[in-house]
Amino acid sequence: MNACKLAAGVVFSQLLCAPVYALCSVVSTSPAAFGSVSSILVRTTSQSSSTLNAGLSCTGSLLTLLSTNDHFYLTVTSTTGGLVGPTGDVIGYTLYANNSSSYPVARSVQYDFARNGIIDALGLLGGTTPRTVPLYLGTLIGSNVAAGVYTETLSLAWSWNYCSGIGALGICLGRDIGSGNQTLTVNLTVTNDCAITKTDIAFGSAPVVSAFSAVSQTLNLACTKGSSYTVGLDDGKQPVSVGGRRRMIFGSNYLAYDIFKGTSAAVRWGSTGTARRSSSDAEVNPGLGTGTGSQIFSYYAKVYTDQTTPPAGIYADSVILDVAF
Template sequence: MKRLIAVLLTCGLAAFEAHAGCTAAATAGPAGFGTVSSSLVYSTAQSTSITNAGLTCTPAGIELFNSAYFKATITSTQSGLVGPTGDVITYTIYPGSNNAHPITRGVAFDFTSFGLLGHNAPAAIPLYFTTVVNNVAAGVYSETLKVQWDWYYCTGLGVGNLCIGSDSGVGKISLLTVNMTVANDCTITAANIGFGSAPVVSAFTPVSQTVSLACTKGSAYTVGFGDGLYPLAAGGRRRMISGSNYLAYDIFKSAGTTRWGSVGAARRASSTAEINPGNGLGHNPGSGSQIFNYNARIYTDQSTPPVGAYTDSVLLDVAF
């Protein structure tokens, strides 16, 4: 007689489950470029970033499958940062710090593309911003971006890497402000003044030259020449020095005899420029510079000092 023994085989199939979820904050940022001089805004692309553009997730080691996505659609009523005079600073938005794969406004961008998120649900998604050079007026520039978030990904894995849970969101909005403060600035071109040489003070000829300024677009400013290192206390004349000896000279506005100084009415306003008078034209060479004429002369009512090389240093300043 055969004896049959039934053997019960059991196998426990344990599922691994990890919970995670994402939320979109109503407000993110701001992303600030800080304060930047107008000359740098024109000449050099400026960059800034934000570590969290509004979407925050609780990662739990979940592998992102081909069906997963984290999409941002960025829109705005503006075309860039808008300032107080209506000037616009345009910029490009990127998903990474290497300025690759620019994000097109109004088009959904999937951050799972290009390996940007690795294999796990992101704790936060950053954005990077880089300006295009712009010739703009001074002031505070800003733009509010509307970031629409849409996402789907697996939150739990079962046997055979089957997804047994998911998290998703559709049309969740985060508002993100981007801003920059543009500061007044000037690019100054001014040559040294050389009187040459002469045997007596009456033999020196006047020197006629110009100061060229490229200042912030729309800025009203004044230009001043300092008194130099060795001014004469009585009479306010500038002086050059050689050893312990002095040679008095001065700098005069335009082709006249009015001293160009650094205080009050002795300064020159941008509206008095001989070429392109008025407010600043900006840093674009095509806009042209503002030119101020002056003449410099050795005073002939002084005694001729001993032979020597006489020098001075004069500060040229611009005030807004």
């Protein structure tokens, strides 16, 4: 449709015309996905995500100019108040109108994208190519949750009213007015993880193998809330091929030792089958992971005394600790 204004001059008469369009519409959204994040990072570090399409699409006009009377309102609502997981845990997050924390979009509160220059910065009305309004998201720190897929469906209510065309004399030639509703799906996958606190084993110095003292220490694991897991210790870098003893090395010489479950040399702690330890077998807080509190596993390490004392030197080994969920 063309809207025309007749401008009369002393000598000439000129018809000034400018097109006016129905420029904005509500369209299907693009989901916002945080991806897969470990439970520890979800609890300790804000995660970010975004969608390039929050449901409002506009085709601009080079003659459009927003004034204080124009608005692009968005009202976000939901029945859950955050991302909900398989056990009912909730991960809270904040919506933002741009890719910083300067313009939070509160739920159930009308937010005007025409203010703060956001619409102008998006170039939503500055050309003839359709553009969509993005939304940005950031999780709240402190969510101690179980592993699984977390989702929320947001209801988006858009409403706009603005001058869609400006004439040569700065007069509004028409307004684009409309409203509509859409939904936006947000999701995040929480993966199992553990924070492990350990102390290296130091047998100290001794002149003969029989003089080395045994070492009793603990491994502390804070694993994902609700997780069941096992802990394994591999055989080190140079185990004995027959009998499975672990060995420290210095040059071409070895010093055999081992690591056992609990507080005695009764059962060797290994990496496969029943040689592993389960979360229910912890000496402190046995059972499922809590996400924050540590489960403590005791172990006993000793140098074998039935071996020949090797040459003097600094003997060392490296053992891999693995957690399987």
